[in-house]
Amino acid sequence: MAIEKLIMMNVVGKNNYVDSFIKEILFMENVQIVDAYNEIDNFRFTINVTEKNIKEILGFSSLESGMKFGSSDEFVKKLDLIREIFGDEFKINKKYLSGDINLDEVVKSVYQIYNVLHKKHKILKLYQEDIKQIDQSIKAYGYLESAGVKMKEINNMNYFNYVLGTLSKENVQRLKRNYGNITAIVVHVGSDENDEVYLVISPKDLERETNRLLRSLSFKKIEGLKPEYDKRPEEILKWLVKKRSDFQEKVDILENEIDKIKNRFREESNYAYNVFHLYNRIEEIKKDMAFSKENFYFSGWIPKKMKKNIVEKLSKFEDIIIMFNDDTNDPGMKPPTKLKNNWMFKPFEFMIKMYGMPSYKELDPTPFLSLTYLVFFGFMFGDIGQGFVLFLIGVLLRLKQIKLGSIIERLGISSMIFGAIYGSIFGFETIIPALWIKPFHHINTVLITAIVVGVAFLMVGYIYGMINSLKSGNYSNFILGKNGVAGFVLYISLLLIAVAMVTGNRILSMTFLVMIMAAAAMILFLKETISVRLNLKGAQKNHDQESSVIERIFEIFEVLLSMVSNTLSFIRVGAFALNHVGLFIAFESLAKLIDSGIGSIAVYIVGNIFIIGLEGLIVGIQVLRLEYYELFSKYFEGGGIEFNPAKL
Amino acid sequence: MMWSNQLDSASAKTAALKSYMLSLEDFKNMMECPNVRSVYEYLNDNTVYSRVLWELKGQRVHRGDVERSLYKHNVVSVEKLLYHLNNPYKDFIKSYLKKYETEDLKVVIESITGRTKITGLENHILSRESFSSLDFNELLKQDSLHSLMDKLKGTPYYDILLPYTNHIDVKFSFYVDMVLDRHYFNQLMAAGKKLDKAKDYQVMELIGKNIDLFNLEWVYRAMKFYDMSKEEILNFVLNGGHKYNYYKIKDMVYNLAPSKFGEYFKDSEYSFLFSHGDDTDLYMERRIERYLYYKSLSLYRNSVLDFGKIMGYVFLLEFEVKDIISVIECIRYKLLPEEISKYLIRTIEVV
Numbered sequence: 001m002a003i004e005k006l007i008m009m010n011v012v013g014k015n016n017y018v019d020s021f022i023k024e025i026l027f028m029e030n031v032q033i034v035d036a037y038n039e040i041d042n043f044r045f046t047i048n049v050t051e052k053n054i055k056e057i058l059g060f061s062s063l064e065s066g067m068k069f070g071s072s073d074e075f076v077k078k079l080d081l082i083r084e085i086f087g088d089e090f091k092i093n094k095k096y097l098s099g100d101i102n103l104d105e106v107v108k109s110v111y112q113i114y115n116v117l118h119k120k121h122k123i124l125k126l127y128q129e130d131i132k133q134i135d136q137s138i139k140a141y142g143y144l145e146s147a148g149v150k151m152k153e154i155n156n157m158n159y160f161n162y163v164l165g166t167l168s169k170e171n172v173q174r175l176k177r178n179y180g181n182i183t184a185i186v187v188h189v190g191s192d193e194n195d196e197v198y199l200v201i202s203p204k205d206l207e208r209e210t211n212r213l214l215r216s217l218s219f220k221k222i223e224g225l226k227p228e229y230d231k232r233p234e235e236i237l238k239w240l241v242k243k244r245s246d247f248q249e250k251v252d253i254l255e256n257e258i259d260k261i262k263n264r265f266r267e268e269s270n271y272a273y274n275v276f277h278l279y280n281r282i283e284e285i286k287k288d289m290a291f292s293k294e295n296f297y298f299s300g301w302i303p304k305k306m307k308k309n310i311v312e313k314l315s316k317f318e319d320i321i322i323m324f325n326d327d328t329n330d331p332g333m334k335p336p337t338k339l340k341n342n343w344m345f346k347p348f349e350f351m352i353k354m355y356g357m358p359s360y361k362e363l364d365p366t367p368f369l370s371l372t373y374l375v376f377f378g379f380m381f382g383d384i385g386q387g388f389v390l391f392l393i394g395v396l397l398r399l400k401q402i403k404l405g406s407i408i409e410r411l412g413i414s415s416m417i418f419g420a421i422y423g424s425i426f427g428f429e430t431i432i433p434a435l436w437i438k439p440f441h442h443i444n445t446v447l448i449t450a451i452v453v454g455v456a457f458l459m460v461g462y463i464y465g466m467i468n469s470l471k472s473g474n475y476s477n478f479i480l481g482k483n484g485v486a487g488f489v490l491y492i493s494l495l496l497i498a499v500a501m502v503t504g505n506r507i508l509s510m511t512f513l514v515m516i517m518a519a520a521a522m523i524l525f526l527k528e529t530i531s532v533r534l535n536l537k538g539a540q541k542n543h544d545q546e547s548s549v550i551e552r553i554f555e556i557f558e559v560l561l562s563m564v565s566n567t568l569s570f571i572r573v574g575a576f577a578l579n580h581v582g583l584f585i586a587f588e589s590l591a592k593l594i595d596s597g598i599g600s601i602a603v604y605i606v607g608n609i610f611i612i613g614l615e616g617l618i619v620g621i622q623v624l625r626l627e628y629y630e631l632f633s634k635y636f637e638g639g640g641i642e643f644n645p646a647k648l
Numbered sequence: 649m650m651w652s653n654q655l656d657s658a659s660a661k662t663a664a665l666k667s668y669m670l671s672l673e674d675f676k677n678m679m680e681c682p683n684v685r686s687v688y689e690y691l692n693d694n695t696v697y698s699r700v701l702w703e704l705k706g707q708r709v710h711r712g713d714v715e716r717s718l719y720k721h722n723v724v725s726v727e728k729l730l731y732h733l734n735n736p737y738k739d740f741i742k743s744y745l746k747k748y749e750t751e752d753l754k755v756v757i758e759s760i761t762g763r764t765k766i767t768g769l770e771n772h773i774l775s776r777e778s779f780s781s782l783d784f785n786e787l788l789k790q791d792s793l794h795s796l797m798d799k800l801k802g803t804p805y806y807d808i809l810l811p812y813t814n815h816i817d818v819k820f821s822f823y824v825d826m827v828l829d830r831h832y833f834n835q836l837m838a839a840g841k842k843l844d845k846a847k848d849y850q851v852m853e854l855i856g857k858n859i860d861l862f863n864l865e866w867v868y869r870a871m872k873f874y875d876m877s878k879e880e881i882l883n884f885v886l887n888g889g890h891k892y893n894y895y896k897i898k899d900m901v902y903n904l905a906p907s908k909f910g911e912y913f914k915d916s917e918y919s920f921l922f923s924h925g926d927d928t929d930l931y932m933e934r935r936i937e938r939y940l941y942y943k944s945l946s947l948y949r950n951s952v953l954d955f956g957k958i959m960g961y962v963f964l965l966e967f968e969v970k971d972i973i974s975v976i977e978c979i980r981y982k983l984l985p986e987e988i989s990k991y992l993i994r995t996i997e998v999v
Contacts, residue, residue, distance in 0.1 A: 218808070
């Protein structure tokens with residue numbers, strides 16, 4: 001339930017087993033790879049000098065980045081063809097690759113599969129191409145069917161050319177307006193979608209002019225008329241249709257055969273594809289590694305708790321040197337963030353990531369966010385029946401692999417718990433007794449409770465914020481900042497003053513409180529000056545120090561204002577709890593107005609659907625707002641990078 | 649109620665935008681500048697163009713970059729009017745702005761067919777989402793005409809360009825230019841048909857005159873300089889001319905030699921086009937623009953709270969940008985102010 005500790009692992013090994021080393025890393029799925037060359041360049045990749053290591057250290061001087069590795073092969077071409085034939089059937093899976101891989105075997109099998117397949121595939125392609133051409137011809141001769149001439153007579157004209165093509169309506173207009181001056185016979189023979197089809201016959205002597213004219217009219221030639229077809233169009237058509245069905249038959253047979261071959265080699269080729277994919281990944285990862293003549297140098301982040309496990313797995317390689325570096329204070333080292341939460345809170349990481357990834361040095365806000373989210377949501381939307389429906393919707397969505405599903409599921413449960421507290425089931429408040437109160441009968445209690453809960457959560461937020469400043473070593477913010485001790489004291493004294501004024505119940509004397517408040521405000525006002533004086537870590541020198549007095553006064557004003565508004569903001573939690581009941585009362589009155597059994601039930605059902613859909617959505621958004629705006633502003637820093645381990 | 653005052657806010661916006669336009673004084677000052685850099689500084693320090701030009705501050709001022717930024721100002725300003733307009737006016741302005749989409753598409757095609765090699769081409773794209781649905785970043789990534797056409801499927805450009813794409817020769821870009829321009833004016837006229845004939849006729853009249861002048865220029869030049877058949881020339885005549893429709897132009901093409909054009913148009917509104925003796929061919933385009941500039945100016949001035957005012961501004965803004973570009977170009981060639989004024993659309997007396 002925190003941000004997991006990561007450490008940097010630096011490895012030096014021998015080039016002869018680099019591939020299997022990377023494979024091991026990929027299978028662990030727990031290492032985020034970092035550019036090793038960069039690490040070495042910044043002197044973070046260091047080896048202790050011992051007699052045994054001397055070679056590896058000498059290797060540093062002749063390092064090359066792994067960038068030069070690439071891949072190109074006849075093999076790739078063959079595999080690509082196989083992939084094309086198989087379509088998207090190949091699946092990447094670790095389990096195929098777990099054993100030792102005999103590359104020669106794989107290459108051999110790919111060649112074998114290729115040899116069996118490629119000729120058939122080529123012939124199939126040819127037939128398919130032919131069929132496409134025949135289809136074109138069928139379409140083209142279809143336009144000439146009624147011509148009633150032998151094509152031979154047209155094909156062999158001495159002084160005339162002919163061409164078939166389409167013109168858009170607009171260009172037909174242009175053509176018509178200038179019929180008188182055109183050097184060709186233009187015959188309308190049909191239409192094709194939006195365009196008109198014309199047969200254009202023109203003298204050979206004027207071929208150039210005609211072509212240019214046609215181009216200026218955006219004439220689109222229809223292919224498929226062939227000079228070698230010399231019978232009547234209807235005869236040609238009959239012959240083409242027959243030829244097409246013959247070809248189609250052959251295509252079917254071929255496809256059948258290929259399918260059989262595919263079945264025979266499915267597993268084998270899938271395996272080859274997996275191996276190929278693995279080696280591609282290995283090459284990719286090599287780009288982030290450094291190499292000398294004999295050694296490779298590898299760097300990556302690993303979860304600290306996996307350290308032992310990983311070392312164990314890697315120590316099977318001979319002469320391997322594994323080093324760890326967890327000096328997270330080095331400003332050049334930016335560890336990625338790996339959130340680690342139990343099943344209860346895990347889904348809520350989604351909401352954190354939507355806002356931003358916490359930085360490595362922050363407290364993981366997920367548990368706090370989850371708890372507050374659940375409490376607020378239940379508080380506003382407490383109903384056993386409707387909560388149950390939400391729960392079911394959540395389960396359904398989760399099974400459909402929609403991330404939000406598991407959140408909705410948990411919200412449903414929270415809603416059911418609060419439903420029991422309010423004694424509400426599908427909006428009816430009279431069926432079961434309340435464990436605590438019925439919101440609508442104790443409006444003030446609900447509103448005040450909401451603020452009290454809000455204040456409690458805000459204080460936790462302050463504490464989170466203070467811990468975060470401490471962890472990041474920003475002592476200036478910790479002691480003097482508006483979300484640090486000074487701000488916290490100011491907030492508490494403000495609260496106590498408010499409580500004293502409202503209830504008349506004084507815990508501390510009013511003068512004392514006002515003095516504390518004034519002191520805290522003063523400290524906030526002088527924050528930069530003080531922190532520079534005391535030389536506190538995190539003080540921004542030369543920067544804000546000079547910001548004008550006016551600016552600072554407004555800042556204090558803003559801090560005070562936001563403290564008040566943030567606190568009062570939590571009234572909405574109570575207000576929505578009331579609203580929830582109120583909305584149902586509206587539907588209840590409608591149902592009573594209708595006053596017929598089925599009609600009333602229908603209204604109740606529609607009302608419930610309406611409340612679950614609309615109010616559920618609104619409440620969900622309102623809570624998110626409270627989280628993001630009121631609470632996150634107190635402690636969330638963000639700016640982290642998500643831990644992204646290398647995988648197959 | 650809603651209907652009668654739907655142009656109020658757009659008119660107010662237009663008046664506000666118009667107030668940003670450069671004065672005669674501005675032009676005179678720029679013409680006096682010793683070099684391109686100082687024109688740039690002047691625009692950046694004293695005019696509304698600083699909004700687009702500040703990005704270039706501190707860099708070596710490149711003429712192309714400045715030009716692009718000026719046009720960007722043009723597009724962005726007109727775009728602002730869109731928020732104040734309803735249909736049919738909104739659609740009409742969008743149609744008008746499509747000229748930038750057309751030009752951008754031409755650039756994309758040129759670059760894909762290897763006729764231009766400009767780096768950072770994506771920065772030259774002026775089309776914006778408000779009027780163009782083409783994703784130019786995606787289009788620019790294509791490496792062949794074939795894949796470009798694939799991306800254009802579903803847009804009107806696909807059908808227009810298709811007949812020309814399987815036969816690429818020296819005349820390919822000529823055809824692309826011509827058919828794209830023809831499409832631009834067709835869709836503009838189609839959008840114009842939806843305007844109010846009684847109220848907005850002045851706008852369409854001006855666009856009709858624009859088309860007239862383009863047609864006359866095209867026919868004259870094509871007949872005089874190009875190796876084209878009369879039928880071909882006619883096929884590229886634009887529809888929608890104000891005074892000279894297709895049949896009148898057809899008449900001219902078959903019965904008139906280019907040398908007779910001056911005589912033929914002597915008493916017409918367009919007599920200025922062919923009446924400049926030896927200079928006729930040289931300054932034709934500028935004369936057309938100057939004519940349209942003054943027509944736009946009077947359209948703007950004579951319109952009160954109607955669409956003419958808005959379109960008048962749109963036209964004027966474009967002429968302003970063209971003039972600034974001419975000034976920059978002239979200063980690059982070290983011309984004196986009185987020479988520069990010859991190349992400008994507006995008339996500026998230089999003493």
